[in-house]
Amino acid sequence: MTIYFFTILVLFVFSLIEENFISTIGLKNSMIFICYILLVLQVGLRWETGTDWEPYLNNFEDTSDFISVLLSKFEYGYGISVWIFKLLSSNYTLFLLLHAIIYYLLIFKSFQRYSTNLFLSLMLYYTLSMGIMGSNRQLIALAICLYAIRFVIEKKPLLFFLLVVFASFFHTTALFFVIYYFIDREINIFVFTLILGGSFIIGKTQLPYFLFSKLGEIFGGHFLEKTSAYSDMVTDMSMEAKLSLIGLAKRLVFLLFFYYNRKILSEKLIYYNVMLNGYFVGIVIYFLFADTLLIMVNRGSLYFNIMESLLIASQMCLLKGKDIKLISIFVLLICSFFFLSQSILSYPDLFNPYKGLFINSDFQRSMY
Numbered sequence: 001m002t003i004y005f006f007t008i009l010v011l012f013v014f015s016l017i018e019e020n021f022i023s024t025i026g027l028k029n030s031m032i033f034i035c036y037i038l039l040v041l042q043v044g045l046r047w048e049t050g051t052d053w054e055p056y057l058n059n060f061e062d063t064s065d066f067i068s069v070l071l072s073k074f075e076y077g078y079g080i081s082v083w084i085f086k087l088l089s090s091n092y093t094l095f096l097l098l099h100a101i102i103y104y105l106l107i108f109k110s111f112q113r114y115s116t117n118l119f120l121s122l123m124l125y126y127t128l129s130m131g132i133m134g135s136n137r138q139l140i141a142l143a144i145c146l147y148a149i150r151f152v153i154e155k156k157p158l159l160f161f162l163l164v165v166f167a168s169f170f171h172t173t174a175l176f177f178v179i180y181y182f183i184d185r186e187i188n189i190f191v192f193t194l195i196l197g198g199s200f201i202i203g204k205t206q207l208p209y210f211l212f213s214k215l216g217e218i219f220g221g222h223f224l225e226k227t228s229a230y231s232d233m234v235t236d237m238s239m240e241a242k243l244s245l246i247g248l249a250k251r252l253v254f255l256l257f258f259y260y261n262r263k264i265l266s267e268k269l270i271y272y273n274v275m276l277n278g279y280f281v282g283i284v285i286y287f288l289f290a291d292t293l294l295i296m297v298n299r300g301s302l303y304f305n306i307m308e309s310l311l312i313a314s315q316m317c318l319l320k321g322k323d324i325k326l327i328s329i330f331v332l333l334i335c336s337f338f339f340l341s342q343s344i345l346s347y348p349d350l351f352n353p354y355k356g357l358f359i360n361s362d363f364q365r366s367m368y
Contacts, residue, residue, distance in 0.1 A: 050134025
């Protein structure tokens with residue numbers, strides 16, 4: 001876990017500097033560059049670390065021509081990307097590096113725009129999302145969608161929807177992100193409560209599963225294949241169900257806290273309402289699918305749970321005085337270690353220890 005703790009501490013120190021000390025543009029840009037390189041190299045140079053290592057490695061090795069892209073179970077956008085890359089190189093590490101460069105470029109650009117404390121947001125995001133490191137297709141889709149949020153605020157629907165559709169070529173679930181265009185508004189507590197209650201009741205029936213299956217039949221092809229695959233995974237999610245319950249309790253508490261501060265923060269941060277409402281949608285998805293299609297909670301709600309790190313960091317705007325901010329960031333540092341352990345709890349052996357080309361390269365994972 002050493003490399004993970006080191007990364008958290010680097011982001012922590014930089015967040016302290018950003019929040020509590022006067023820093024020049026040059027210093028901040030240097031810190032951004034250091035963090036960017038650290039994260040890109042950590043993800044790009046990993047080996048047998050993270051989720052879905054074998055499926056993605058096998059897909060890369062099996063992609064030899066355009067026909068193999070069409071025969072792959074992966075979305076065509078990702079398949080074509082692999083095929084084009086392999087016209088130039090068959091080195092999987094170089095592909096992972098390129099993937100990490102693009103992914104973190106989009107993440108950094110988005111967080112710089114949406115967050116008042118870039119490094120604190122990155123520290124929280126790093127720990128909250130560690131458990132999905134290795135989900136190549138969905139991470140790229142997520143980064144593209146997150147970048148598209150700016151066009152919600154700027155009222156540029158064409159650009160927003162084009163980016164979301166483009167993201168869906170890498171992971172079909174990106175289409176969930178369309179919801180964001182319709183939730184940039186204040187929602188009163190009565191509507192919040194009504195929607196939560198309604199989704200909880202509906203989720204206790206088979207209706208969500210039935211509607212999801214019907215969508216697969218309507219769209220057919222790849223969407224139908226994904227529907228069947230997700231349906232087959234329902235029985236294998238018991239551990240993740242327990243983890244999701246812990247996460248749900250945490251998110252409900254956070255939701256109340258975020259909503260309580262909405263009036264003040266939405267006046268200071270133009271993205272606050274859309275982030276808060278997106279976070280709320282993630283909880284609704286949990287209520288709707290937790291009993292019938294838990295994989296949808298893990299896959300579909302990812303596009304909404306990502307707002308957690310940004311929303312937590314935004315609360316710093318309410319604090320007055322360097323001492324209070326310093327204490328708060330220390331508290332969040334402690335929370336980050338907990339977030340990290342919870343994020344990888346389902347498959348700790350895939351992450352601990354970190355294995356890369358130059359770190360723990362001789363370590364043999366039991367599953368490989």
